[in-house]
Amino acid sequence: MAFREVFRMKKHFDYSALIGESNPLLRYPELLDAAIDEFSAKSCEDASLNEILKKSGMSKGSLYHHFGDKFGLYVAMMDIIVQKKLSYFYPLLSEELDTDDFFGILKRVMKATLEFVLADERMHHLSVRVMEESAEFRKRAFEFFVPDYFQALRAYIRYVMESGQIDTRYPPELVAKFIEIVLANLDKLVTDPEPDKRLETANQVLDIIQHGIAGK
Amino acid sequence: MAFREVFRMKKHFDYSALIGESNPLLRYPELLDAAIDEFSAKSCEDASLNEILKKSGMSKGSLYHHFGDKFGLYVAMMDIIVQKKLSYFYPLLSEELDTDDFFGILKRVMKATLEFVLADERMHHLSVRVMEESAEFRKRAFEFFVPDYFQALRAYIRYVMESGQIDTRYPPELVAKFIEIVLANLDKLVTDPEPDKRLETANQVLDIIQHGIAGK
DNA sequence: AGTGGTCTAGACCATGCGGTCTAGACCTAA
DNA sequence: TTAGGTCTAGACCGCATGGTCTAGACCACT
Numbered sequence: 001m002a003f004r005e006v007f008r009m010k011k012h013f014d015y016s017a018l019i020g021e022s023n024p025l026l027r028y029p030e031l032l033d034a035a036i037d038e039f040s041a042k043s044c045e046d047a048s049l050n051e052i053l054k055k056s057g058m059s060k061g062s063l064y065h066h067f068g069d070k071f072g073l074y075v076a077m078m079d080i081i082v083q084k085k086l087s088y089f090y091p092l093l094s095e096e097l098d099t100d101d102f103f104g105i106l107k108r109v110m111k112a113t114l115e116f117v118l119a120d121e122r123m124h125h126l127s128v129r130v131m132e133e134s135a136e137f138r139k140r141a142f143e144f145f146v147p148d149y150f151q152a153l154r155a156y157i158r159y160v161m162e163s164g165q166i167d168t169r170y171p172p173e174l175v176a177k178f179i180e181i182v183l184a185n186l187d188k189l190v191t192d193p194e195p196d197k198r199l200e201t202a203n204q205v206l207d208i209i210q211h212g213i214a215g216k
Numbered sequence: 217m218a219f220r221e222v223f224r225m226k227k228h229f230d231y232s233a234l235i236g237e238s239n240p241l242l243r244y245p246e247l248l249d250a251a252i253d254e255f256s257a258k259s260c261e262d263a264s265l266n267e268i269l270k271k272s273g274m275s276k277g278s279l280y281h282h283f284g285d286k287f288g289l290y291v292a293m294m295d296i297i298v299q300k301k302l303s304y305f306y307p308l309l310s311e312e313l314d315t316d317d318f319f320g321i322l323k324r325v326m327k328a329t330l331e332f333v334l335a336d337e338r339m340h341h342l343s344v345r346v347m348e349e350s351a352e353f354r355k356r357a358f359e360f361f362v363p364d365y366f367q368a369l370r371a372y373i374r375y376v377m378e379s380g381q382i383d384t385r386y387p388p389e390l391v392a393k394f395i396e397i398v399l400a401n402l403d404k405l406v407t408d409p410e411p412d413k414r415l416e417t418a419n420q421v422l423d424i425i426q427h428g429i430a431g432k
Numbered sequence: 433a434g435t436g437g438t439c440t441a442g443a444c445c446a447t448g449c450g451g452t453c454t455a456g457a458c459c460t461a462a
Numbered sequence: 463t464t465a466g467g468t469c470t471a472g473a474c475c476g477c478a479t480g481g482t483c484t485a486g487a488c489c490a491c492t
Contacts, residue, residue, distance in 0.1 A: 046258065046259070048450095049449080059469095060472070061454095062469065167432070181401045204387075205390070212426045213425060215383045264478080275442065277441055280482080281440080
């Protein structure tokens, strides 16, 4: 029995076991839901573990056994959210899209983002909020499943600008940030209760990005 | 001496004494600065009073005497921030602006917002974050110094649309929200260290809103 | 000098936090 | 059956929180 403590002397929990197929959170749907609820309502630091445990019915012992600490639970949850978000963008890759048709692609990206937002607004908020956490925190959290959307977007925009589809007097970084911001706030722009109207509004947002709001 | 307790039985603190010229926070600049620091870094709920006290050197007794509770301090601070923000927009009213020149006015609004952002980014974040707090919280907090920017912006845009300056196929609410979002995220768009470049970038942002990013 | 009232300092309180620890249920292999 | 190992439940710990309370400094007035 006394050996127990020796074996417990792992001390350094292996966070990398939390991501991918072995993610233990996949086996506890109520815990996942409670975590998304709590972490999307408050920042990672301020979210209450006890609240999550109460909501999900899991015991503290189990949680610490599987996830090591609060941060482990957060990482496991973000892993699932990132996978979920990516699942909305994978179909895009298999479609036959002309990579030189920037606004055509942006339209599909907008639609995929919209669908992700509508599927679970809490996840959308989490995926957006992560980017506003401190750089130090992001580095620690993304050590495991780095999803560098934005780097890719910027590179692509820089490439597209050469084709003349985007006004060259704007710095590519500015254009990229502008688009990021609009996508990150899509939930505030598209609020119509009718599903049909939503895509229409999203496309109007795209039109604004493309042509501006000025009248003829 | 025992009467002391009776007199203390106010219990209901008069928050309305916290706003305007009698705002006690005006007499404690270090406290104001510490409060802005803490409240801008965390949400109102999660900000630490003890941290604010430590930073500012004020004692707990004094703080509760003057502000009633944590919320009182928050209200007093927001009052000062709102006044500060408004001070950047008052000059706009005295300028001779053609109210029918929407984009001319938007340019001035953009410039004033930029100046406010640059003057104190923490204040900018606070003034933006307030709008994302729960409706219940906002109602309680704004009972005292209601600054309904956005209602006004929407009404103005609806008015301007009739003049044909804005493409009428967009719903006025969408246009208003779009502009709100861009202004709220101006700090992310304008990051150039050179002051001269900043206004230039801000004007480019305005151009994007007006004409879009598409090339000729 | 004495009094009523305001303001300050900080000890103190209950509560809730993240995290640890242990007793024991449960499973599997010998 | 038994021993090793995994997992669960929840009591418990130290700590930080927002808020209360009191002793007394200070001030203005009589």
